[in-house]
Amino acid sequence: MEPMELRQLRYALAVAETRNFTRAARQCFVAQSALSHQIGSLEKELGVQLFARTSRRVELTPAGEAFLVRARQCVEAAELAVAEAAAAVGEVRGRLKVGIIPTVTAVDIPTVLQHYREQHPQVGVSLHMGASDAMSAQVAAGELDVAFLGLPDSREPQGVEARELTREKLVAVVSPDHPLADQKKVTLRRLADSPFADFPVGSQGRAQSDLAFEAAELEREVAYELMSAELMLRIVSRGLAVALLPAPLARAHPGVRVLSVIDGPRRVEYVAWSRFNPSPATRAFLAALP
Amino acid sequence: MEPMELRQLRYALAVAETRNFTRAARQCFVAQSALSHQIGSLEKELGVQLFARTSRRVELTPAGEAFLVRARQCVEAAELAVAEAAAAVGEVRGRLKVGIIPTVTAVDIPTVLQHYREQHPQVGVSLHMGASDAMSAQVAAGELDVAFLGLPDSREPQGVEARELTREKLVAVVSPDHPLADQKKVTLRRLADSPFADFPVGSQGRAQSDLAFEAAELEREVAYELMSAELMLRIVSRGLAVALLPAPLARAHPGVRVLSVIDGPRRVEYVAWSRFNPSPATRAFLAALP
DNA sequence: TCGCACCGATCGCGCAACACGATAGATCTA
DNA sequence: TAGATCTATCGTGTTGCGCGATCGGTGCGA
Known part of the structure; x- marks a missing residue:
């Protein structure tokens, strides 16, 4: 029996991806019969079914799942090997x-x-x-x-x-209508009276602010949680909340006031x-x- | 141009290992001409020489070094893929x-x-x-x-x-002629007067004892450094030094006395x-x- | 319920590439 | 200088890969 070859792994990965022999064959630029044959001989050599196929649906067997994890690593390593060889003569691919x-x-x-x-x-x-x-x-x-x-x-x-x-201090952003809007500097203490927009609990973006409020032994309300700084700034500009954000992002946004926070958190x-x-x-x- | 195949990587690895096309071919159970041809076409496809060969010596080029690191990962992943498939039906290979x-x-x-x-x-x-x-x-x-x-x-x-x-306390081993040989229990303080055999500086085996002496603020002389517990025990039995070792090893060795150490170090x-x-x-x- | 579309397996054929043995050419040794 | 050693190359045979066509099975819609 012939040893396994990369071609078979590439075909098997395509089948796993598309869950369809015909489409996988198109993706590999070969006829469906050729791909079927390769998968078949691969399974024969391994002594295990990788794919459970009815004529209507193709699914991975548990053996197929386990096999393809390694097969993916194998094909990726092969691509990296090519890239390394090219890099050795100055071509980055x-x-x-x-x-x-x-x-x-x-x-x-x-x-x-x-x-x-x-x-x-x-x-x-x-x-x-x-x-x-x-x-x-x-x-x-x-x-x-x-x-x-x-x-x-x-x-x-x-x-x-x-x-x-970079290592920088977060600034506070508030709407122009906010009571603190005309201040240049504020403290966490004074900000804590307003509802906040911040990143979701568990993210490091959120931790940046949470740690500062904890250290200052202050409580605050986070009314809005979101992953987008852009949206956060729009919520702030509407006066729905205040936020702590990196200065460059805050200053790039129109319609909000930027205040430095004396005891504000630092981020890296x-x-x-x-x-x-x-x-x-x-x-x-x-x-x-x- | 044909895509790279595992066969070529296997051949290339054999060449890198043996630094000799002829022996590599034997190792791969193919003729030398076949292997030469595969290596040649691999290099042509990569556009890089992997091996610098005079008719006398074969050496890896820098490109070859970089390439083969990944190539090794690739064939190892392939072997693991086969092993995973076999494992899925209960055969561990x-x-x-x-x-x-x-x-x-x-x-x-x-x-x-x-x-x-x-x-x-x-x-x-x-x-x-x-x-x-x-x-x-x-x-x-x-x-x-x-x-x-x-x-x-x-x-x-x-x-x-x-x-x-397991988690255990080290015991002291001394020669039968040692002044402490008839004690059942000793302290680090009393052991510290004798020269020690111990593992080399930097090893965790050595750290096990060093930390205990540091904690007790004691100095000791390590006269012999070696990686073999067996040799260490023979040195102890000759009366050349004392040592701190796991109890099962110490008790299995004839010709030494085993003492428990009241403030002795623990190991895991x-x-x-x-x-x-x-x-x-x-x-x-x-x-x-x- | 019948026909149709879809899908994977199989078969026969042509061709590319792989392997082999032999040999040429290069290099170091005695 | 003869010989040993090693890689590259050439000509030849075989294998297995890919292709197109077709078969058989399945689910869907008319």
Whole structure:
């Protein structure tokens, strides 16, 4: 019996993705008969059914689930091997998965991506938004290549390599009608009387503010929870709530007043990447960051 | 141009291992011409030389080094995929790399290995001796599947999953001629007058004792440093030094006196495995441990 | 209920690529 | 200089991969 080959893994992954032999074959640019035959001989060699197929539906067997996790790693490693070889002669190729929080301020993401793509047109970039915790876990698990994270200044990224990009104090944003609107400086104590818009409980964005109020032994009401800084600012401008946000985001938004907070929380922004063997595309991205 | 296949990676790995096309071909059970051709077409597709060959010597180019790291991961993932598929129908196959410190007491390694092999004859087992720190790093890096570790009771394994096997107090061993030989109990204070045999500086085995002497604010002389408990006991029996060791090891050795140490250090023995996707062979090993 | 659309398995055929053995060419050794 | 060693290359045979066509089974709609 012939040993397993990458082609069979690629076909099997396509079937798992589409749950359909015919579409999988199209995706692999081969005839359905060829793909069927390869899957069949793969299953014969393994001695296990990977797919349970009725003529109407294709599903993964438990064996198929377990097998394809490794098969995916295998194919990814093969792509990375090609990318490494190309990188050794100065050509950066491959794909790059970037995670960003909704409050990146240290760098202008579109500019960074534009420069990166100009320097390395052979790299396909995909962007993903998310929370710092989820994304640093994804980086550690290899599901993201790099991620921009924001943490309270008392914390550090866990389980990943990281570089500090900026360290800044959050500012308060209030609507022009707010009683504090004409102040230049406020304290948490005075802000705590108003309802807040903030990030969802559990996110590091929320922790940035929560920790400060805890340290000051103050209670506050969070009336709105959302992951979007943009929406948060619009809610503030309507006078529905106040918020603590990074200064660059706050100042870029019209229709709100920005107040410095004397005992306000500090946050740190990091760029994080995997501890183990970042891909050439990842190394190039980190090198291209200011 | 054809896409890369596992066959080419297997051949390339064999060449990297043997540094010789002819021997690599034998290892792969193909003719040398076939292997040469595959390597050639692989290099052509990558657009990079992987091997610098004179007709006398074969060496890896930098591109080859980088490429083969990933290629190795790729074929290992392929093997694991096969093992996972087999495991899904109850057959445990594959290879298992076990790391052990020289002072395992919680389990009898030969017995464990014997039972494991009887239950899972399809698994090839390889044993490696080493220090706790080095081996837990190897487990984290995927170079070992499981490792038995010994740590001071104030520490825990880092970067790996681990299960505590036993927690015990170290005993003192002295030669029958030693002034303390007839005591049943001693203190660190009284032991500290004698020269010690102990594990090398930096190892966790050494840390077990060092921490205890530091806590007691005592100085001692370590006259002999070695990684073998067996040798350590022979040195002790000759009267050249005293030592602190796990009780089961000490009692198993003739020609030494074993003393309990009132303020003696405690150690914990763990079995550790990788955080990420242990192989079927690894899962079976952990399940087979008492 | 019948026909039709959909889907995977199978078969026969043509071709590409893989492996083999032999040999050429290069390099180091005695 | 002869020989040993090692990789590249060439010509040849075979295998297995992909293709198109077709079959058989299933669910849906008229």
